[in-house]
Amino acid sequence: MNFGEIIFLLIIIVTMGGALMAILSGSIVYALMGLVTAMFGVAGLYIYLDSPFLAMMQILIYVGAVSVLIAFAVMLIGPLYRRPKEWTTAGKFGAALGVALVTLFMFVRFVTGTFPRGGNPFFDMTTKEIGRLFFDNLVLPFELISLLIVVAILGAIMLALFSRGNK
Amino acid sequence: MEQIVSMIGWKTAKTIAGLVGVLIFVVFNALILTWAERKVAGHMQRRIGPKEVGPYGLIQPIADALKLLGKEILTPRAVDRPLYFLAPILIFVPVLVSFIVIPFDASLQVKDINVGILVILAFSSLSVLSILMAGWGSNNKYALIGAIRSVAQNIAYEIPLLLALLPVIMMTNSFSLKAIVEAQKGLWFVFYQPLAFCIYFIASVAETNRTPFDLPEAESELVAGYHTEYSGMRFALFFLAEYTNIFIVSAIAVTFFLGGYQGPFLPGIIWFLLKSYLLVFVIMWLRWTFPRVRFDQLLNISWKALIPLAFINLLLTGGLLKL
Numbered sequence: 001m002n003f004g005e006i007i008f009l010l011i012i013i014v015t016m017g018g019a020l021m022a023i024l025s026g027s028i029v030y031a032l033m034g035l036v037t038a039m040f041g042v043a044g045l046y047i048y049l050d051s052p053f054l055a056m057m058q059i060l061i062y063v064g065a066v067s068v069l070i071a072f073a074v075m076l077i078g079p080l081y082r083r084p085k086e087w088t089t090a091g092k093f094g095a096a097l098g099v100a101l102v103t104l105f106m107f108v109r110f111v112t113g114t115f116p117r118g119g120n121p122f123f124d125m126t127t128k129e130i131g132r133l134f135f136d137n138l139v140l141p142f143e144l145i146s147l148l149i150v151v152a153i154l155g156a157i158m159l160a161l162f163s164r165g166n167k
Numbered sequence: 168m169e170q171i172v173s174m175i176g177w178k179t180a181k182t183i184a185g186l187v188g189v190l191i192f193v194v195f196n197a198l199i200l201t202w203a204e205r206k207v208a209g210h211m212q213r214r215i216g217p218k219e220v221g222p223y224g225l226i227q228p229i230a231d232a233l234k235l236l237g238k239e240i241l242t243p244r245a246v247d248r249p250l251y252f253l254a255p256i257l258i259f260v261p262v263l264v265s266f267i268v269i270p271f272d273a274s275l276q277v278k279d280i281n282v283g284i285l286v287i288l289a290f291s292s293l294s295v296l297s298i299l300m301a302g303w304g305s306n307n308k309y310a311l312i313g314a315i316r317s318v319a320q321n322i323a324y325e326i327p328l329l330l331a332l333l334p335v336i337m338m339t340n341s342f343s344l345k346a347i348v349e350a351q352k353g354l355w356f357v358f359y360q361p362l363a364f365c366i367y368f369i370a371s372v373a374e375t376n377r378t379p380f381d382l383p384e385a386e387s388e389l390v391a392g393y394h395t396e397y398s399g400m401r402f403a404l405f406f407l408a409e410y411t412n413i414f415i416v417s418a419i420a421v422t423f424f425l426g427g428y429q430g431p432f433l434p435g436i437i438w439f440l441l442k443s444y445l446l447v448f449v450i451m452w453l454r455w456t457f458p459r460v461r462f463d464q465l466l467n468i469s470w471k472a473l474i475p476l477a478f479i480n481l482l483l484t485g486g487l488l489k490l
Contacts (some may be wrong), residue, residue, distance in 0.1 A: 029247075029250070029303050033250070033300070036296060052280065052281070053285070053342075056282050056285035056286055056288075056289045057285070057289075059289035059290065059292070060285060060288055060289040060292065063289070063292055063293065063296070064291075064292025064295075064325065065292070065322075065325075067296070068295050068296065068299075068318055068321065068322060069322065071296075071299050071318055072315075072318045072319065072322060075311075075314075075315045075318070127282070127342060128340070
């Protein structure tokens with residue numbers, strides 16, 4: 001086992017540990033910390049795949065924005081000291097089975113498909129090429145995502161206005 | 168020595184040496200800044216500031232550090248232990264990572280990463296999380312209120328901060344800090360982007376939790392905010408991180424808008440430190456001349472003034488570049 005593989009294993013352990021912590025911990029704050037750890041692990045995987053831009057975006061968006069927003073929402077809603085309602089064991093197993101099936105499907109799909117592996121020049125991408133891809137080949141998905149974001153923003157504004165009107 | 172270098176490779180050895188240098192610089196910078204803050208505060212209030220320990224009180228910060236080291240480290244009984252212990256350590260990660268990519272001189276940089284500025288911005292979000300952990304883990308109402316305020320403030324001010332840096336990135340077509348400095352050989356970007364510089368500077372003062380935006384640690388309302396329950400060296404780590412963050416935001420401002428290490432006659436590193444500490448002085452100056460803003464004012468400044476202005480500036484820059 002060489003140095004790179006040890007680091008890869010470490011990243012995997014951190015990611016899985018974070019994910020487990022997010023699911024299993026009783027306190028919502030610890031669950032959030034687990035989520036952050038898992039996100040960091042995923043960013044580490046991106047770095048391992050030679051795409052530092054994606055890794056930094058992962059940290060910037062998921063650690064910097066999304067989890068901070070979740071933290072903010074948790075603190076606004078409260079009650080902070082009450083433990084959330086536990087799922088039943090059957091519910092937990094059902095959810096685990098569902099996630100496992102989806103993961104297996106994606107794994108099989110990618111392994112059997114022509115998925116570009118590490119070391120492939122496809123991964124040596126600069127931000128310039130990523131931007132060009134977005135506005136060239138992938139312009140439709142890109143626009144669809146922006147439409148989704150617009151809908152989300154409009155929904156948030158509507159929610160805020162309605163809750164203010166009710167008071 | 169040579170055996171070690173040949174074993175781990177020249178590049179890794181250089182990075183490790185750079186990291187050690189960064190650690191030394193962080194401590195040295197905090198010592199200078201605590202001294203400078205007390206001197207600046209003193210002179211602005213028609214006092215002299217520290218003067219007894221060493222010439223001009225220069226050894227005062229070392230005396231302070233020794234005092235903090237000698238203090239008993241108290242751990243309140245009801246704290247959430249893992250989070251409480253982890254927070255002061257975690258707040259130091261972004262500080263160390265940021266220094267890796269900052270170019271102090273043309274060749275004095277630990278590592279030139281092609282997404283350099285993203286590294287700093289991505290990891291700086293960790294400091295919010297550690298403030299949150301400190302506030303939550305302390306199990307103290309003042310600490311928790313401070314942490315919540317800090318999160319709200321950071322959400323509001325990270326957006327104008329990023330938007331103010333984007334025009335410069337668009338002008339240079341690069342995320343690498345070194346490339347950005349090299350692009351300012353002729354005219355500094357502050358002359359092309361005065362508005363972006365102002366927005367960045369205001370947002371960065373808010374990001375470092377300094378007065379007039381020091382609501383997370385407002386001592387007149389919240390005792391000390393999120394680090395109320397920390398004592399001794401744990402408190403010192405928060406303090407060290409805060410002072411290093413002040414230097415980092417000033418260094419980014421210098422790199423992006425004020426030409427980085429470029430300058431006539433003197434060597435690059437002197438120019439870089441001179442410009443950075445000038446901005447640090449301005450931040451201290453703000454602290455001792457402005458009162459603290461109210462919370463609604465704080466959020467209104469960001470959402471109603473800085474973000475729209477930054478967007479207009481970004482659109483104008485993009486339009487002008489393509490015309």
